Amino acid sequence: MPTISMKGQQMPASPIRKLVPYAEEAVKKGKHIYYLNIGQPDIKTPEIALKAVKESNIDVIAYSRSEGSEVYRQKISAYYSKHDIQVAHDDIVVTTGGSEALLFAFGSIMDVDDEIIIPEPFYANYNGFSTASGVKVVPVISKIENNFALPPIEEFEKLITPKTKAILICNPGNPTGYLYSKEEIQKLAAIVKKHDLFLIADEVYREFTYDGNTHYSVMQETGLDDHTIMIDSVSKRYSMCGARVGCLVSKNKALIQTVLKFAQARLSPPTLAQIASEAALDTPQSYFDAVNKEYVERRNTLISELQKIDGVKVAKPKGAFYCIVELPVKNSDDFAQWLLEHFDVDGETIMVAPAGGFYSTPGVGINQIRIAYVLKKESLIKAVNILKEALKVYNK
Structure with missing residues:
Protein backbone atom coordinates (compact mmCIF):
# COMPACT_ATOMS: atom_id res chain seq x y z
CA MET A 1 0.00 0.00 0.00
CA PRO A 2 1.39 3.47 -0.85
CA THR A 3 2.48 5.45 2.22
CA ILE A 4 1.33 8.82 3.47
CA SER A 5 3.98 11.54 3.72
CA MET A 6 5.59 12.31 7.08
CA LYS A 7 4.37 15.88 6.60
CA GLY A 8 0.84 14.59 6.19
CA GLN A 9 1.11 12.40 9.27
CA GLN A 10 2.48 15.30 11.31
CA MET A 11 -0.21 17.74 10.14
CA PRO A 12 -2.21 18.60 13.27
CA ALA A 13 -5.98 18.23 13.37
CA SER A 14 -7.90 21.40 14.10
CA PRO A 15 -8.79 21.67 17.80
CA ILE A 16 -11.67 23.86 16.65
CA ARG A 17 -13.19 21.35 14.20
CA LYS A 18 -12.00 17.90 15.30
CA LEU A 19 -15.01 17.36 17.57
CA VAL A 20 -17.49 17.94 14.73
CA PRO A 21 -18.36 14.21 14.32
CA TYR A 22 -19.35 14.04 18.00
CA ALA A 23 -21.44 17.18 17.63
CA GLU A 24 -23.18 15.73 14.57
CA GLU A 25 -24.02 12.57 16.52
CA ALA A 26 -25.37 14.66 19.40
CA VAL A 27 -27.64 16.56 17.01
CA LYS A 28 -28.89 13.27 15.53
CA LYS A 29 -29.87 12.26 19.07
CA GLY A 30 -31.96 15.42 19.34
CA LYS A 31 -29.63 17.56 21.45
CA HIS A 32 -29.40 21.31 20.95
CA ILE A 33 -25.79 22.54 20.92
CA TYR A 34 -24.48 25.97 21.80
CA TYR A 35 -21.45 26.32 19.54
CA LEU A 36 -18.73 28.13 21.47
CA ASN A 37 -15.92 26.43 19.58
CA ILE A 38 -15.61 28.44 16.37
CA GLY A 39 -15.27 32.13 15.55
CA GLN A 40 -18.26 32.30 13.23
CA PRO A 41 -20.06 35.52 14.18
CA ASP A 42 -23.85 35.59 14.17
CA ILE A 43 -23.61 39.27 13.19
CA LYS A 44 -25.23 39.92 9.81
CA THR A 45 -22.99 40.54 6.80
CA PRO A 46 -23.36 44.19 5.65
CA LEU A 281 -15.28 48.61 2.30
CA ASP A 282 -18.09 51.19 2.08
CA THR A 283 -19.69 49.85 5.27
CA PRO A 284 -20.43 52.84 7.54
CA GLN A 285 -18.69 53.26 10.89
CA SER A 286 -22.07 52.91 12.61
CA TYR A 287 -21.99 49.19 11.72
CA PHE A 288 -18.73 48.69 13.62
CA ASP A 289 -19.87 50.84 16.53
CA ALA A 290 -22.95 48.65 16.96
CA VAL A 291 -20.98 45.41 16.57
CA ASN A 292 -18.34 46.50 19.08
CA LYS A 293 -21.02 47.51 21.58
CA GLU A 294 -22.63 44.09 21.19
CA TYR A 295 -19.32 42.24 21.65
CA VAL A 296 -18.46 44.24 24.78
CA GLU A 297 -21.81 43.28 26.30
CA ARG A 298 -21.31 39.64 25.32
CA ARG A 299 -17.78 39.62 26.74
CA ASN A 300 -18.89 41.19 30.00
CA THR A 301 -21.79 38.73 30.31
CA LEU A 302 -19.55 35.75 29.60
CA ILE A 303 -16.78 36.79 32.00
CA SER A 304 -19.26 37.62 34.76
CA GLU A 305 -20.98 34.24 34.46
CA LEU A 306 -17.72 32.27 34.28
CA GLN A 307 -16.37 33.99 37.39
CA LYS A 308 -19.29 32.56 39.35
CA ILE A 309 -18.03 28.99 38.82
CA ASP A 310 -15.69 27.63 41.50
CA GLY A 311 -12.27 26.60 40.21
CA VAL A 312 -12.61 28.39 36.87
CA LYS A 313 -10.04 30.98 35.81
CA VAL A 314 -10.61 33.31 32.86
CA ALA A 315 -8.53 36.04 31.18
CA LYS A 316 -10.36 39.24 30.22
CA PRO A 317 -10.01 39.98 26.49
CA LYS A 318 -9.24 43.50 25.24
CA GLY A 319 -10.14 42.68 21.66
CA ALA A 320 -11.38 40.07 19.15
CA PHE A 321 -14.15 37.80 20.49
CA TYR A 322 -12.41 34.93 22.23
CA CYS A 323 -11.22 34.11 25.70
CA ILE A 324 -9.18 31.33 27.27
CA VAL A 325 -10.80 29.61 30.23
CA GLU A 326 -8.91 27.36 32.66
CA LEU A 327 -11.09 24.56 34.06
CA PRO A 328 -10.78 22.30 37.10
CA VAL A 329 -10.28 19.26 34.85
CA LYS A 330 -7.19 17.25 33.92
CA ASN A 331 -7.84 17.05 30.19
CA SER A 332 -10.07 19.44 28.27
CA ASP A 333 -10.05 17.24 25.15
CA ASP A 334 -11.69 14.43 27.11
CA PHE A 335 -14.08 16.87 28.79
CA ALA A 336 -15.12 18.52 25.50
CA GLN A 337 -15.87 15.14 23.92
CA TRP A 338 -17.75 13.99 27.02
CA LEU A 339 -19.93 17.10 26.85
CA LEU A 340 -21.12 16.10 23.39
CA GLU A 341 -21.40 12.35 23.97
CA HIS A 342 -22.71 12.02 27.50
CA PHE A 343 -24.04 15.28 28.93
CA ASP A 344 -26.95 17.63 28.51
CA VAL A 345 -29.22 19.89 30.53
CA ASP A 346 -32.80 19.55 29.34
CA GLY A 347 -31.57 18.34 25.96
CA GLU A 348 -28.96 21.06 25.54
CA THR A 349 -25.17 20.92 25.65
CA ILE A 350 -22.16 22.97 24.53
CA MET A 351 -19.28 22.58 22.10
CA VAL A 352 -15.97 24.15 23.09
CA ALA A 353 -12.45 24.17 21.63
CA PRO A 354 -9.84 22.40 23.79
CA ALA A 355 -6.94 24.83 24.18
CA GLY A 356 -4.08 22.35 24.00
CA GLY A 357 -4.14 22.74 20.21
CA PHE A 358 -3.45 26.46 20.56
CA TYR A 359 -0.02 25.70 22.02
CA SER A 360 2.99 23.99 20.47
CA THR A 361 4.62 23.18 23.82
CA PRO A 362 3.52 19.63 24.77
CA GLY A 363 1.39 19.39 27.89
CA VAL A 364 0.62 23.10 28.14
CA GLY A 365 -2.98 24.30 28.07
CA ILE A 366 -4.48 20.81 28.43
CA ASN A 367 -6.87 22.00 31.17
CA GLN A 368 -7.97 25.05 29.20
CA ILE A 369 -10.62 25.74 26.57
CA ARG A 370 -11.23 28.58 24.14
CA ILE A 371 -14.66 30.14 24.08
CA ALA A 372 -15.81 32.28 21.17
CA TYR A 373 -18.47 34.69 22.41
CA VAL A 374 -20.23 34.87 19.06
CA LEU A 375 -23.66 34.01 20.46
CA LYS A 376 -26.31 36.31 21.90
CA LYS A 377 -26.09 37.13 25.61
CA GLU A 378 -29.06 34.92 26.51
CA SER A 379 -27.40 31.95 24.82
CA LEU A 380 -24.09 32.65 26.54
CA ILE A 381 -25.78 32.62 29.96
CA LYS A 382 -27.43 29.26 29.18
CA ALA A 383 -24.15 27.88 27.83
CA VAL A 384 -22.18 28.84 30.94
CA ASN A 385 -24.85 27.30 33.16
CA ILE A 386 -24.48 24.07 31.20
CA LEU A 387 -20.71 24.27 31.73
CA LYS A 388 -21.23 24.79 35.47
CA GLU A 389 -23.53 21.78 35.80
CA ALA A 390 -21.27 19.67 33.57
CA LEU A 391 -18.22 20.31 35.77
CA LYS A 392 -20.16 19.12 38.84
CA VAL A 393 -21.03 15.84 37.16
CA TYR A 394 -17.74 15.30 35.33
CA ASN A 395 -15.59 15.82 38.42
CA LYS A 396 -17.49 13.16 40.35
Missing part, protein backbone atom coordinates in the same frame (compact mmCIF):
# COMPACT_ATOMS: atom_id res chain seq x y z
CA GLU A 47 -26.22 44.40 3.17
CA ILE A 48 -24.04 46.49 0.85
CA ALA A 49 -21.75 43.48 0.30
CA LEU A 50 -24.57 41.03 -0.35
CA LYS A 51 -26.29 43.48 -2.69
CA ALA A 52 -23.11 43.93 -4.77
CA VAL A 53 -23.07 40.22 -5.61
CA LYS A 54 -26.82 39.96 -6.19
CA GLU A 55 -26.83 42.94 -8.55
CA SER A 56 -23.58 42.15 -10.35
CA ASN A 57 -24.05 42.18 -14.13
CA ILE A 58 -20.95 40.20 -15.08
CA ASP A 59 -21.48 37.65 -17.84
CA VAL A 60 -18.43 35.49 -17.10
CA ILE A 61 -16.95 34.72 -13.70
CA ALA A 62 -13.42 35.13 -15.00
CA TYR A 63 -10.01 35.00 -13.38
CA SER A 64 -8.95 38.20 -11.69
CA ARG A 65 -5.33 39.35 -11.56
CA SER A 66 -3.22 37.08 -9.37
CA GLU A 67 -2.59 39.93 -6.94
CA GLY A 68 -6.30 40.79 -6.90
CA SER A 69 -8.34 43.41 -8.70
CA GLU A 70 -6.49 46.73 -8.97
CA VAL A 71 -9.65 48.67 -8.12
CA TYR A 72 -10.16 46.54 -5.00
CA ARG A 73 -6.54 46.97 -3.90
CA GLN A 74 -6.82 50.74 -4.36
CA LYS A 75 -9.90 50.74 -2.14
CA ILE A 76 -8.08 48.63 0.46
CA SER A 77 -5.25 51.18 0.40
CA ALA A 78 -7.77 53.97 1.01
CA TYR A 79 -9.31 52.00 3.88
CA TYR A 80 -5.90 51.62 5.55
CA SER A 81 -5.21 55.31 5.11
CA LYS A 82 -8.25 56.05 7.28
CA HIS A 83 -6.55 53.96 9.98
CA ASP A 84 -3.26 55.86 9.71
CA ILE A 85 -1.63 53.06 7.70
CA GLN A 86 -0.03 54.45 4.57
CA VAL A 87 0.42 51.74 1.93
CA ALA A 88 0.06 51.80 -1.85
CA HIS A 89 -2.15 49.38 -3.76
CA ASP A 90 0.93 47.59 -5.10
CA ASP A 91 2.01 46.85 -1.51
CA ILE A 92 -1.05 44.57 -1.31
CA VAL A 93 -1.63 41.04 -2.61
CA VAL A 94 -5.20 39.79 -2.31
CA THR A 95 -5.38 36.20 -1.08
CA THR A 96 -7.89 33.43 -0.54
CA GLY A 97 -8.46 34.31 3.09
CA GLY A 98 -5.90 35.27 5.70
CA SER A 99 -4.85 31.61 5.75
CA GLU A 100 -3.42 31.76 2.23
CA ALA A 101 -1.70 35.06 3.10
CA LEU A 102 0.08 33.31 5.98
CA LEU A 103 1.07 30.37 3.79
CA PHE A 104 2.44 32.76 1.15
CA ALA A 105 4.38 34.64 3.85
CA PHE A 106 5.87 31.44 5.27
CA GLY A 107 6.80 30.20 1.79
CA SER A 108 8.38 33.53 0.84
CA ILE A 109 10.63 34.07 3.86
CA MET A 110 11.45 30.60 5.24
CA ASP A 111 12.99 27.38 4.02
CA VAL A 112 12.60 23.88 5.45
CA ASP A 113 13.85 23.68 9.07
CA ASP A 114 13.89 27.46 9.52
CA GLU A 115 12.31 28.77 12.72
CA ILE A 116 9.57 31.23 13.62
CA ILE A 117 8.98 32.55 17.16
CA ILE A 118 5.33 32.84 18.22
CA PRO A 119 3.91 33.86 21.62
CA GLU A 120 1.58 31.05 22.70
CA PRO A 121 -1.25 30.27 22.97
CA PHE A 122 -1.78 31.19 19.33
CA TYR A 123 -4.23 30.59 16.50
CA ALA A 124 -4.16 26.81 16.11
CA ASN A 125 -3.66 26.82 12.33
CA TYR A 126 -0.24 28.47 12.77
CA ASN A 127 0.88 24.95 13.71
CA GLY A 128 -0.65 23.61 10.50
CA PHE A 129 0.86 26.31 8.30
CA SER A 130 4.27 25.67 9.85
CA THR A 131 4.02 21.92 9.29
CA ALA A 132 2.92 22.45 5.68
CA SER A 133 5.92 24.73 5.14
CA GLY A 134 8.43 22.50 6.94
CA VAL A 135 9.07 25.28 9.45
CA LYS A 136 9.68 24.88 13.18
CA VAL A 137 7.56 26.87 15.64
CA VAL A 138 9.56 28.14 18.61
CA PRO A 139 7.05 29.20 21.28
CA VAL A 140 7.31 31.93 23.89
CA ILE A 141 4.76 31.11 26.56
CA SER A 142 2.42 33.84 27.76
CA LYS A 143 0.30 33.05 30.80
CA ILE A 144 -3.29 33.41 31.92
CA GLU A 145 -2.07 34.79 35.26
CA ASN A 146 -1.03 38.08 33.61
CA ASN A 147 -3.80 38.08 30.99
CA PHE A 148 -1.47 36.71 28.28
CA ALA A 149 0.67 39.85 28.09
CA LEU A 150 3.71 39.88 25.81
CA PRO A 151 6.55 37.92 27.46
CA PRO A 152 9.70 39.93 28.28
CA ILE A 153 11.81 40.72 25.23
CA GLU A 154 14.68 38.88 26.92
CA GLU A 155 12.66 35.68 26.48
CA PHE A 156 12.56 36.26 22.72
CA GLU A 157 16.29 37.00 22.55
CA LYS A 158 17.12 33.69 24.26
CA LEU A 159 15.36 31.80 21.46
CA ILE A 160 16.89 33.50 18.43
CA THR A 161 19.25 31.27 16.45
CA PRO A 162 20.77 31.44 12.94
CA LYS A 163 17.65 29.54 11.79
CA THR A 164 15.24 32.18 13.14
CA LYS A 165 13.57 34.10 10.32
CA ALA A 166 10.54 35.79 11.89
CA ILE A 167 8.37 36.61 14.87
CA LEU A 168 4.61 36.18 14.42
CA ILE A 169 1.92 37.84 16.52
CA CYS A 170 -1.88 38.02 16.28
CA ASN A 171 -3.15 41.45 17.30
CA PRO A 172 -5.77 41.44 18.77
CA GLY A 173 -5.14 37.83 19.62
CA ASN A 174 -6.93 34.64 18.80
CA PRO A 175 -7.44 32.71 21.13
CA THR A 176 -6.71 35.12 24.00
CA GLY A 177 -8.26 38.43 22.94
CA TYR A 178 -5.00 40.11 24.00
CA LEU A 179 -4.35 43.54 22.46
CA TYR A 180 -0.70 44.56 22.06
CA SER A 181 0.15 48.08 23.15
CA LYS A 182 2.13 50.54 21.04
CA GLU A 183 5.06 50.08 23.43
CA GLU A 184 5.00 46.30 22.97
CA ILE A 185 4.96 46.67 19.17
CA GLN A 186 7.93 49.03 19.44
CA LYS A 187 9.83 46.49 21.54
CA LEU A 188 9.21 43.85 18.89
CA ALA A 189 10.25 46.32 16.18
CA ALA A 190 13.56 46.89 17.95
CA ILE A 191 14.32 43.18 18.22
CA VAL A 192 13.53 42.35 14.57
CA LYS A 193 15.73 45.23 13.41
CA LYS A 194 18.53 44.20 15.74
CA HIS A 195 18.50 40.58 14.51
CA ASP A 196 17.38 41.29 10.92
CA LEU A 197 14.13 39.32 11.16
CA PHE A 198 10.63 39.69 9.75
CA LEU A 199 7.74 40.72 12.00
CA ILE A 200 4.47 39.16 10.82
CA ALA A 201 1.30 40.60 12.35
CA ASP A 202 -2.04 38.89 11.87
CA GLU A 203 -4.41 41.86 12.27
CA VAL A 204 -7.72 40.42 11.12
CA TYR A 205 -9.50 41.55 14.32
CA ARG A 206 -8.33 45.17 14.09
CA GLU A 207 -11.83 46.67 14.40
CA PHE A 208 -12.67 44.77 17.57
CA THR A 209 -11.03 46.60 20.50
CA TYR A 210 -12.70 47.43 23.81
CA ASP A 211 -12.60 49.58 26.95
CA GLY A 212 -11.22 52.64 25.17
CA ASN A 213 -8.20 50.74 23.85
CA THR A 214 -7.05 51.36 20.27
CA HIS A 215 -5.22 49.13 17.83
CA TYR A 216 -1.64 49.98 16.83
CA SER A 217 -0.52 48.30 13.62
CA VAL A 218 3.00 47.15 12.83
CA MET A 219 2.56 49.09 9.59
CA GLN A 220 2.38 52.33 11.60
CA GLU A 221 5.84 51.83 13.06
CA THR A 222 8.45 53.93 11.21
CA GLY A 223 11.76 52.53 9.98
CA LEU A 224 10.37 49.01 9.72
CA ASP A 225 9.34 48.82 6.05
CA ASP A 226 11.70 45.99 5.12
CA HIS A 227 10.75 43.90 8.14
CA THR A 228 6.95 44.02 8.42
CA ILE A 229 4.31 41.75 6.91
CA MET A 230 0.68 42.38 7.76
CA ILE A 231 -1.99 39.71 7.33
CA ASP A 232 -5.61 40.79 6.95
CA SER A 233 -9.02 39.37 6.05
CA VAL A 234 -12.66 40.34 5.51
CA SER A 235 -13.87 37.26 7.41
CA LYS A 236 -14.42 38.70 10.88
CA ARG A 237 -14.52 42.43 10.08
CA TYR A 238 -17.63 42.12 7.92
CA SER A 239 -18.87 38.73 9.14
CA MET A 240 -17.92 37.27 5.75
CA CYS A 241 -16.01 34.13 6.79
CA GLY A 242 -17.21 32.17 3.76
CA ALA A 243 -16.03 34.77 1.26
CA ARG A 244 -12.44 33.58 1.74
CA VAL A 245 -10.82 36.89 0.87
CA GLY A 246 -7.81 38.30 2.70
CA CYS A 247 -4.59 40.04 1.84
CA LEU A 248 -0.90 40.28 2.58
CA VAL A 249 0.56 43.76 2.96
CA SER A 250 4.22 44.79 2.98
CA LYS A 251 6.39 47.65 1.75
CA ASN A 252 9.23 45.20 1.17
CA LYS A 253 9.25 45.06 -2.64
CA ALA A 254 11.34 41.89 -2.89
CA LEU A 255 8.90 40.14 -0.57
CA ILE A 256 5.83 41.28 -2.53
CA GLN A 257 7.39 40.08 -5.79
CA THR A 258 8.05 36.69 -4.19
CA VAL A 259 4.52 36.47 -2.77
CA LEU A 260 3.20 37.30 -6.22
CA LYS A 261 4.88 34.19 -7.63
CA PHE A 262 3.01 32.05 -5.12
CA ALA A 263 -0.19 33.93 -6.02
CA GLN A 264 0.38 33.27 -9.74
CA ALA A 265 0.83 29.55 -9.02
CA ARG A 266 -2.72 29.37 -7.61
CA LEU A 267 -3.98 31.68 -10.42
CA SER A 268 -6.29 34.17 -8.65
CA PRO A 269 -8.40 34.90 -5.58
CA PRO A 270 -12.19 34.36 -5.92
CA THR A 271 -13.84 36.86 -8.26
CA LEU A 272 -17.35 37.09 -6.79
CA ALA A 273 -15.98 37.33 -3.25
CA GLN A 274 -13.78 40.25 -4.32
CA ILE A 275 -16.87 42.05 -5.59
CA ALA A 276 -18.52 41.57 -2.19
CA SER A 277 -15.34 42.53 -0.33
CA GLU A 278 -14.85 45.69 -2.39
CA ALA A 279 -18.41 46.78 -1.65
CA ALA A 280 -17.99 45.94 2.05
